[in-house]
Amino acid sequence: xxxxxxxxxxxxxxxxxxxxxxxxxxxxxxxxxxxxxxxxxxxxxxxxxxxxxxxxxxxxxxxxxxxxxxxxxxxxxxxxxxxxxxxxxxxxxxxxxxxxxxxxxxxxxxxxxxxxxxxxxxxxxxxxxxxxxxxxxxxxxxxxxxxxxxxxxxxxxxxxxxxxxxxxxxxxxxxxxxxxxxxxxxxxxxxxxxxxxxxxxxxxxxxxxxxxxxxxxxxxxxxxxxxxxxxxxxxxxxxxxxxxxxxxxxxxxxxxxxxxxxxxxxxxxxxxxxxxxxxxxxxxxxxxxxxxxxxxxxxxxxxxxxxxxxxxxxxxxxxxxxxxxxxxxxxxxxxxxxxxxxxxxxxxxxxxxxxxxxxxxxxxxxxxxxxxxxxxxxxxxxxxxxxxxxxxxxxxxxxxxxxxxxxxxxxxxxxxxxxxxxxxxxxxxxxxxxxxxxxxxxxxxxxxxxxxxxxxxxxxxxxxxxxxx
Numbered sequence: 373x374x375x376x377x378x379x380x381x382x383x384x385x386x387x388x389x390x391x392x393x394x395x396x397x398x399x400x401x402x403x404x405x406x407x408x409x410x411x412x413x414x415x416x417x418x419x420x421x422x423x424x425x426x427x428x429x430x431x432x433x434x435x436x437x438x439x440x441x442x443x444x445x446x447x448x449x450x451x452x453x454x455x456x457x458x459x460x461x462x463x464x465x466x467x468x469x470x471x472x473x474x475x476x477x478x479x480x481x482x483x484x485x486x487x488x489x490x491x492x493x494x495x496x497x498x499x500x501x502x503x504x505x506x507x508x509x510x511x512x513x514x515x516x517x518x519x520x521x522x523x524x525x526x527x528x529x530x531x532x533x534x535x536x537x538x539x540x541x542x543x544x545x546x547x548x549x550x551x552x553x554x555x556x557x558x559x560x561x562x563x564x565x566x567x568x569x570x571x572x573x574x575x576x577x578x579x580x581x582x583x584x585x586x587x588x589x590x591x592x593x594x595x596x597x598x599x600x601x602x603x604x605x606x607x608x609x610x611x612x613x614x615x616x617x618x619x620x621x622x623x624x625x626x627x628x629x630x631x632x633x634x635x636x637x638x639x640x641x642x643x644x645x646x647x648x649x650x651x652x653x654x655x656x657x658x659x660x661x662x663x664x665x666x667x668x669x670x671x672x673x674x675x676x677x678x679x680x681x682x683x684x685x686x687x688x689x690x691x692x693x694x695x696x697x698x699x700x701x702x703x704x705x706x707x708x709x710x711x712x713x714x715x716x717x718x719x720x721x722x723x724x725x726x727x728x729x730x731x732x733x734x735x736x737x738x739x740x741x742x743x744x745x746x747x748x749x750x751x752x753x754x755x756x757x758x759x760x761x762x763x764x765x766x767x768x769x770x771x772x773x774x775x776x777x778x779x780x781x782x783x784x785x786x787x788x789x790x791x792x793x794x795x796x797x798x799x800x801x802x803x804x805x806x807x808x809x810x811x812x813x814x815x816x817x818x819x820x821x822x823x824x825x826x827x828x829x830x831x832x833x834x835x836x837x838x839x840x841x
Contacts, residue, residue: 387454388695388728389438390414394451396433396442396752399470399479403800407433407446411754412825413747415696420722420729422739422760424775425749426796431732434749435698438730439497440489447479455501456695460493499529502689506701508681512673519669522656522688523649529692534648535618542612614641656687660717679710683717690721697721698730703738715742736779740764745831748772751796751807757825758832768834770812806835814838 396408408430415421423431436442438453440460447468453460467489469480505511513521526534617625628641650669657665660683673681682702689697699718703711719742721727733739739746740760747757748769756769767773777790794811797803803810809819818837825833826840 386416387414388417388419388456389730390452390454391434391438392452392454394434394437394453395449396430396437397447397449398443398445399447399477400445401476404470404477405799406752406802407799408437408752409802410822411451411749411752413754413757415728415730417695417728418722418726419745420718420731420743422731422733422743422746423749424733424736424739424746427734428796429749430752431734431749432700435700435730435732436503438696438698439501439503440493445479455496460496498525498694499692500694501696501698502692502694503698503700504682504685504689504702507705508678508685509673511685512681514673516672517669518657518671518673518676518684519650519653522653522669522684522691523646525688525691526649526652527645531624531645532619532622534645534652535615537652538644538648539612539615539619611641611644615644618645652691653687656691657683659690660687661713662687677710678706679713682706682710682714686714686717686721690725690727693725694727696728696730698732700732701734702731704733704735711738718742736775748775751802752799753807753835754825755808755836756832756834762829762832766832768828768832768839769808769836770814770838771808772834806837 390412391414392412394408394411395406398405398407411430411434413421423434425431433442433446437448438455438460440448440453442448448461448464450464451461463485467482467485469482471478471480512518614625614628617628624642654665654669657668662668662680662683668676668680668684673684676684685702702718703714706714715738718729718731722729729742731739731743743760745757745759746763747754748763748771749755750771756763756767756772758766763772764776767776771792774790774792778792780786780789792811797807797810805818805820805822806812809815812819816837821837823835823837823840825835827833828839
């Protein structure tokens with residue numbers, strides 16, 4: 373894990389994520405592109421923050437920098453990325469250097485430092501922070517089944533969960549499971565009642581195993597009762613020893629790291645976990661409302677519709693129960709009906725799992741439906757951030773006003789929509805000061821200086837000199 377250091381401004385204990393003064397540049401043959409400049413925001417547990425802006429404004433680069441996945445030509449020049457009290461951008465000045473070569477800038481990376489960073493972040497990516505990309509067809513492996521791809525997430529990040537589930541099934545008294553099944557059979561098995569009965573067994577993983585069977589959407593009542601009664605499965609003593617080692621160490625014990633070319637050993641030990649991972653994958657797909665789960669698990673990405681592929685991506689994102697999900701325009705490639713289903717799914721996940729979400733979109737209507745707060749980005753700057761109600765009812769930045777004026781009203785007809793004149797500046801040579809000053813109808817002399825975030829009310833900040841007191 374990356375070592376903690378004292379921040380210049382310690383993050384609030386209630387904050388899950390804080391990004392402070394983020395600056396990202398791309399070193400190209402033509403010059404240095406200032407993609408992101410001085411971006412700061414925070415996300416609290418269970419909160420959804422939206423990022424909105426035109427194509428190329430820096431939304432995606434801001435998001436992937438949180439996971440330290442900036443492209444090869446990109447560098448984090450400055451800033452802090454605090455996640456759960458750990459600075460993910462510690463010692464960024466040691467990761468690269470820019471040298472002049474034949475009248476152009478060349479990026480030199482510290483490969484040893486970057487290799488160490490990859491190892492340090494291995495536990496965070498996918499496990500604590502996961503991402504849903506815009507086009508799932510380019511994110512899923514076309515030659516692997518859906519079941520194998522979802523299972524890989526669990527086998528990589530959540531081995532103790534898998535082993536605990538198997539151990540719990542083996543150790544639980546049959547009479548306890550019978551009591552749960554009888555409770556269902558007599559139609560008195562509420563969620564609280566089930567938890568109370570399962571709690572008597574005091575075994576790790578059992579409650580999750582029981583409730584996942586009870587609340588799966590695609591299993592009939594009779595099948596649920598049968599599966600609960602059949603949960604106790606015999607596992608030989610060697611396998612039990614292996615599973616206890618996985619549970620205790622959080623990884624495959626060294627003594628059991630058999631090569632794949634010995635099928636009988638793999639089936640006896642690793643195969644137990646792979647089979648359990650496939651069962652959990654079915655439960656995850658059920659959780660995201662996937663139809664025909666058994667056939668989907670055996671199928672390939674090209675055999676699914678766009679909405680089904682996106683559900684697979686979301687299932688993979690929540691597989692390890694991350695605290696933060698980054699959703700990069702997850703509905704932009706879908707039709708309106710499927711968009712509504714995916715947005716509803718995100719709302720349910722947020723309510724049921726208390727997961728924080730960073731939701732990226734250029735669609736203000738989508739943002740209004742799902743977000744608690746929203747940040748407006750323009751040309752690499754975060755120009756305004758506010759609660760969703762404040763932003764729509766009282767926008768302050770001229771760019772925000774321009775975006776909202778371009779949305780057709782639903783209650784009346786209008787002859788023309790709002791228009792933001794001009795074009796986005798060249799980020800290789802951005803204008804001095806506010807980057808919107810070349811298009812702003814209210815520009816004046818002081819706009820040649822970059823404004824700081826100016827508070828207009830509690831939780832509402834805007835980068836615009838018009839609101840300087």
